[in-house]
Amino acid sequence: MIREMIRMKEMGFSLRKISGSIGKSRTAISKYLALIEACDLSFKELLELTSEDNY
Known part of the structure; x- marks a missing residue:
């Protein structure tokens, strides 16, 4: 849901x-x-994160 929200935004x-x-x-x-x-x-950077990234 969060990824989709960011992608749409x-x-x-x-x-x-x-x-x-x-x-x-x-x-x-x-x-x-x-x-x-x-x-x-940025939204673009967030979309590029994977579940292995520790942000």
């Missing part, structure tokens, strides 16, 4: 479109994205 999808696709509220999507944006990596 990186592609320019609106919160409404992401929300509808993932099945979570726009408020929840907005909160997740705000937390994600607070880290020191």
Whole structure:
């Protein structure tokens, strides 16, 4: 779910479109994205991380 949310945001999808696709509220999507944006990596860098990466 998080990867899909980041991918859609990186592609320019609106919160409404992401929300509808993932099945979570726009408020929840907005909160997740705000937390994600607070880290020191770009959306593109986050998408490139694997489960073996220790961030």
